[in-house]
Amino acid sequence: MSELALFSDEVRTFLDESLTPELQKAGKLEAGIYAEKPVAEEWLKILDGRGWAVPGWPEEWGGAGWSAEQHAIWQRELTLAAAPSVPPNGIKMVAPAIMYYATQEQKEYYLPRIRKGEDWWAQGYSEPGAGSDLSSLKCAAVRDGDDYVINGTKIWTTHAHYCNRIFCLVRTDSSGRQQQGITFLLFDLDLPGIEIQPIISISGDHEFNQVFFTDVRVPVTGRLGEENDGWSVAKYLLTHERGGKTATAMMTKLEHLKEFLDDEARSTGIDLRNDESYRRNLAALNIELETYVAFENRVFDSVAAGESIGTVSSILKIRRTELRQRIDELVMDAVHHYGLPYQPEIREFRNNTSPVGSFTAATAAPRYLNNRAATIYAGSNEIQRNILAKQSLGL
Numbered sequence: 001m002s003e004l005a006l007f008s009d010e011v012r013t014f015l016d017e018s019l020t021p022e023l024q025k026a027g028k029l030e031a032g033i034y035a036e037k038p039v040a041e042e043w044l045k046i047l048d049g050r051g052w053a054v055p056g057w058p059e060e061w062g063g064a065g066w067s068a069e070q071h072a073i074w075q076r077e078l079t080l081a082a083a084p085s086v087p088p089n090g091i092k093m094v095a096p097a098i099m100y101y102a103t104q105e106q107k108e109y110y111l112p113r114i115r116k117g118e119d120w121w122a123q124g125y126s127e128p129g130a131g132s133d134l135s136s137l138k139c140a141a142v143r144d145g146d147d148y149v150i151n152g153t154k155i156w157t158t159h160a161h162y163c164n165r166i167f168c169l170v171r172t173d174s175s176g177r178q179q180q181g182i183t184f185l186l187f188d189l190d191l192p193g194i195e196i197q198p199i200i201s202i203s204g205d206h207e208f209n210q211v212f213f214t215d216v217r218v219p220v221t222g223r224l225g226e227e228n229d230g231w232s233v234a235k236y237l238l239t240h241e242r243g244g245k246t247a248t249a250m251m252t253k254l255e256h257l258k259e260f261l262d263d264e265a266r267s268t269g270i271d272l273r274n275d276e277s278y279r280r281n282l283a284a285l286n287i288e289l290e291t292y293v294a295f296e297n298r299v300f301d302s303v304a305a306g307e308s309i310g311t312v313s314s315i316l317k318i319r320r321t322e323l324r325q326r327i328d329e330l331v332m333d334a335v336h337h338y339g340l341p342y343q344p345e346i347r348e349f350r351n352n353t354s355p356v357g358s359f360t361a362a363t364a365a366p367r368y369l370n371n372r373a374a375t376i377y378a379g380s381n382e383i384q385r386n387i388l389a390k391q392s393l394g395l
């Protein structure tokens, strides 16, 4: 048996033994941007116990030292096993920025806490009026002795109500270009003067928040990088937010849809694939997804060979988010009126209530509604098209 085949076996055995039925069910019923904290916390602890909580990190901080092929196998097996998705804010976003920009003291403090799930991080970038044009942000920080005093607000702050820390872009100087005068701060979310207000999304879920800061005193020791150079840190972090393979996860979702259609045909005698329009849409999506798989593999192979990804990341973002939304649309068509009942309790961790209709139907509408956001976050698709028009086509 080859080394990679042995590694696949090792991963599958670990997942069989460690991914509890409750965690697997939570993974299958996930309809939001990523797993809720109670689920993610429990799963991360198990991963950390095996030494696989942060496989992509450098080994000195707990990384697994795997090859690119091993990482691909790991991602694939996690998807196939329906493991919950651990929020990326700590492990995949702020941690790489800490590794690159932080002092040794900051690294030693924050990185083990992220790995063990002791700290949960919110991302404080967007503001009302500063989203796509992020560098126009206004949330102000004024230096006063050993503190910055912060006044302003951040919005769309995913899972802030679960988090104990935030990485936040603040304005420390307004005199130059808007990209200058931004500073990157790390601080606690329970400091006096911080108020977190929920924003309920179209699916009825509480994922977002608006965070208000009134005279919040943040120690200068929480600064990452130099004062007024936070834009460099922010951009570095965003390159990590936008990366990663997603084709296997989408293919798995399409396979689940086909299994659902089979079950429906068996139990009701109605086979949607006999419907000409549905069949055509399913076949077209299948072909486009297979093309995407090949494209993504080619891109990641060239990255592994040391090539820079450049504007191709914009093509990947546009394609994967649009394809994801089309899968959701076909699932909505398949579950039909069973997608209508509002039954959020079905998706609660360790809830054993049976859904009206199937589990597929119970997650179809929230998934469809929440995934409308995929073409907006991490740089909207219109902005990605602007990048392509400018940098690839020279328009």
Ligand SMILES: Cc1cc2nc3c(=O)[nH]c(=O)nc-3n(C[C@H](O)[C@H](O)[C@H](O)COP(=O)(O)OP(=O)(O)OC[C@H]3O[C@@H](n4cnc5c(N)ncnc54)[C@H](O)[C@@H]3O)c2cc1C
Binding pocket: 033, 122, 123, 124, 125, 126, 127, 129, 130, 131, 132, 133, 155, 156, 157, 158, 159, 373, 374, 376, 377, 378, 379, 380, 381, 382, 383, 386
């Ligand atoms: C699910 C989700 C989770 C999020 N989580 C977080 C988080 O945790 N922390 C955080 O800080 N932010 C978060 N965001 C915010 C996200 O980063 C912003 O929504 C995004 O940057 C877009 O900004 P905006 O919402 O202000 O829209 P705007 O920038 O106002 O854009 C509105 C519309 O105009 C289009 N548009 C804007 N400028 C141009 C242009 N120049 N050319 C063509 N079209 C344009 C956009 O594409 C969009 O369709 C999240 C968003 C979503 C949807």
